[in-house]
Amino acid sequence: MVIFKNVTKTFGRHAVISDMNLEISRGQLAVLIGPSGCGKTTTLKLINRLQDLTSGNIFVDGKDISETNPVELRRSIGYVIQQIGLFPNMTIEQNIEVVPRLLKYPKEKCHERTRELLDMVGMEPSKYLGRYPFELSGGQQQRIGVLRALATSPPLMLMDEPFGALDPITRDSLQDEIKKLQKSLGITIVFVTHDMDEAIKLADVIILMKDGKIVQKAPPEELLANPANGFVREFTGKKRIKANYDLDLVHEIMNPSVVVVTKEKGFAGSLDLMRKRNVDSLVVIDDAGHLEGVITVEALLGAAKRKRIGTIGEVELLKVPTIDQYAQARDAFSIIIEKKLPFLLVVDNNNRLKGIVTKTSVVKALASIVWKDENNE
Amino acid sequence: MAELVHRITAHLLISVTGVAFAAAVGIIIGILLTYAEKLASLVMGAIEVLQTIPSLAMLSILLIFFGLGNTTAIMAIFFYSLLPIVRNTYTGIQSVEPFLIEAGRGMGMNTLQVLLKVQIPNAVPVIVSGLRISLITAYGIVTIAVLVGGGGLGRYVYRGTQTQDMGMLLTGAIPISLMAFLTDLLLNKLEGLLNRRVRTANTPEN
Ligand SMILES: Nc1ncnc2c1ncn2[C@@H]1O[C@H](COP(=O)(O)OP(=O)(O)O)[C@@H](O)[C@H]1O
Ligand SMILES: [Mg+2]
Numbered sequence: 001m002v003i004f005k006n007v008t009k010t011f012g013r014h015a016v017i018s019d020m021n022l023e024i025s026r027g028q029l030a031v032l033i034g035p036s037g038c039g040k041t042t043t044l045k046l047i048n049r050l051q052d053l054t055s056g057n058i059f060v061d062g063k064d065i066s067e068t069n070p071v072e073l074r075r076s077i078g079y080v081i082q083q084i085g086l087f088p089n090m091t092i093e094q095n096i097e098v099v100p101r102l103l104k105y106p107k108e109k110c111h112e113r114t115r116e117l118l119d120m121v122g123m124e125p126s127k128y129l130g131r132y133p134f135e136l137s138g139g140q141q142q143r144i145g146v147l148r149a150l151a152t153s154p155p156l157m158l159m160d161e162p163f164g165a166l167d168p169i170t171r172d173s174l175q176d177e178i179k180k181l182q183k184s185l186g187i188t189i190v191f192v193t194h195d196m197d198e199a200i201k202l203a204d205v206i207i208l209m210k211d212g213k214i215v216q217k218a219p220p221e222e223l224l225a226n227p228a229n230g231f232v233r234e235f236t237g238k239k240r241i242k243a244n245y246d247l248d249l250v251h252e253i254m255n256p257s258v259v260v261v262t263k264e265k266g267f268a269g270s271l272d273l274m275r276k277r278n279v280d281s282l283v284v285i286d287d288a289g290h291l292e293g294v295i296t297v298e299a300l301l302g303a304a305k306r307k308r309i310g311t312i313g314e315v316e317l318l319k320v321p322t323i324d325q326y327a328q329a330r331d332a333f334s335i336i337i338e339k340k341l342p343f344l345l346v347v348d349n350n351n352r353l354k355g356i357v358t359k360t361s362v363v364k365a366l367a368s369i370v371w372k373d374e375n376n377e
Numbered sequence: 378m379a380e381l382v383h384r385i386t387a388h389l390l391i392s393v394t395g396v397a398f399a400a401a402v403g404i405i406i407g408i409l410l411t412y413a414e415k416l417a418s419l420v421m422g423a424i425e426v427l428q429t430i431p432s433l434a435m436l437s438i439l440l441i442f443f444g445l446g447n448t449t450a451i452m453a454i455f456f457y458s459l460l461p462i463v464r465n466t467y468t469g470i471q472s473v474e475p476f477l478i479e480a481g482r483g484m485g486m487n488t489l490q491v492l493l494k495v496q497i498p499n500a501v502p503v504i505v506s507g508l509r510i511s512l513i514t515a516y517g518i519v520t521i522a523v524l525v526g527g528g529g530l531g532r533y534v535y536r537g538t539q540t541q542d543m544g545m546l547l548t549g550a551i552p553i554s555l556m557a558f559l560t561d562l563l564l565n566k567l568e569g570l571l572n573r574r575v576r577t578a579n580t581p582e583n
Binding site: 045048050071072073074075076079081082085086087088089090098099102132134148149 | 476480481482483484485486487494495498499501573574575
């Protein structure tokens with residue numbers, strides 16, 4: 001899909017990209033990673049001709065891009081810049097429809113597509129279409145930035161540190177979304193990041209750069225297992241050292257026994273259970289163990305004042321944040337601390353309840369680091 | 378009373394005409410200068426010289442060309458308004474975040490589309506600020522322009538000072554001050570609203 005042949009780019013006398021050869025196949029999510037200033041952004045801009053190369057050739061979809069009209073080329077490639085860059089003077093709808101309108105797609109088609117895209121990321125169209133970017137949170141702006149690039153379903157997307165300034169939970173869910181979109185739409189993505197965790201999570205192939213050169217190009221597992229040299233080892237190092245900790249992933253520090261009920265549980269029985277187990281909320285799951293929500297004692301008693309409650313299925317359940325069982329434990333901790341949550345539920349990739357992380361888990365985990373093996377058997 | 382209303386309307390109309398004229402020319406000059414940065418300081422320096430001419434002198438010079446009447450007043454306003462409008466258009470466009478321009482280009486806008494869809498709309502608050510300054514200056518110029526046969530509220534002020542009639546003087550001065558005050562208030566509010574949009578959009582928190 002994207003091929004670099006002996007590509008060099010110099011600014012003045014300084015070679016930012018030197019003699020780069022690279023091939024990214026169709027449908028791959030390729031992650032460009034490397035220290036700041038190594039030329040990642042420049043590499044992206046060479047692909048959509050925001051920068052002209054000094055020598056060599058770049059082919060996109062088999063065509064030498066130096067023979068294409070740059071404006072048309074850019075319209076055919078999705079581009080998400082590091083600063084998001086939503087146009088503040090345009091509504092969300094207008095922002096998403098920039099490229100479709102440049103391509104003179106019929107209005108109706110555009111609107112339909114925009115609604116579809118917003119639905120796809122769980123943003124209620126009627127609520128968001130007419131809003132301006134400043135009325136959105138950082139995570140929502142990032143989502144719109146990605147949707148805007150997806151609007152015409154381009155076969156190739158360039159994304160420059162799109163999830164940089166986000167809290168872990170939003171970043172995590174956007175990463176999941178982009179990976180899902182990429183797989184389901186079969187698009188090719190060149191994704192820039194400086195975060196090794198992000199690279200490992202997303203990449204089909206990681207391209208590690210240094211001083212305008214590719215140091216190693218390999219799938220994540222291979223990069224970690226067989227680093228080409230000291231630089232790669234050092235760059236992936238933090239990750240490897242951390243892997244030596246016993247307390248690394250959420251499922252290792254969570255409490256697997258959660259006080260759960262199904263929707264069929266009776267009102268009195270639920271209250272009784274809460275009292276016995278000394279908890280102020282119950283986690284509701286279905287028969288297959290999928291998380292349905294949470295019910296607090298206040299909500300239960302509040303609802304009972306208004307009407308007679310037979311089973312707790314009749315009470316509206318609270319939606320609470322969750323985290324994947326294989327996520328980083330430290331991410332779970334920072335979510336709990338930043339969002340001031342009493343607890344965080346742990347699920348697998350099918351939304352089945354696996355456990356719970358509470359403030360107590362945080363303290364226990366920290367203690368076992370401080371006092372080393374005492375907590376480990 | 379009918380005369381007062383008539384004079385207020387005339388005062389406003391002359392001011393707005395002069396500023397509108399300057400805006401039509403000034404905004405275009407301001408935009409063009411962003412494509413010729415080397416020329417920009419030169420042109421703005423030249424326009425600045427116009428501003429340093431005292432208003433009475435400016436009116437007398439223009440009188441030679443345009444004769445007695447409102448045209449001379451409008452032309453004076455035009456020349457005085459040119460600098461704030463050109464300068465604000467220029468700096469407004471220059472201060473649009475480079476990454477917004479890059480986002481536009483990266484999505485496939487050509488130069489004109491970037492100008493019309495990104496640069497100008499995001500420079501509007503700063504341009505409005507230039508219009509506000511121009512309009513308030515214009516009210517003063519129209520007042521003085523009574524000396525070259527201009528209409529508006531200046532007539533009351535002039536007659537009032539001539540006959541030492543305080544009531545007459547205030548009949549002119551109070552509406553002028555009110556107009557200036559309201560213009561400042563309303564356009565400032567508008568700027569604030571536009572700015573909120575432009576400023577806060579690109580700083581995602583949390
Ligand atoms: N327009 C430019 N003019 C001159 N030097 C540039 C320009 N853009 C980038 N550079 C330089 O090229 C190098 C690589 O930049 P960049 O591709 O932005 O790095 P990265 O995205 O990996 O942090 C840096 O040393 C940077 O200073
Ligand atoms: Mg960069």
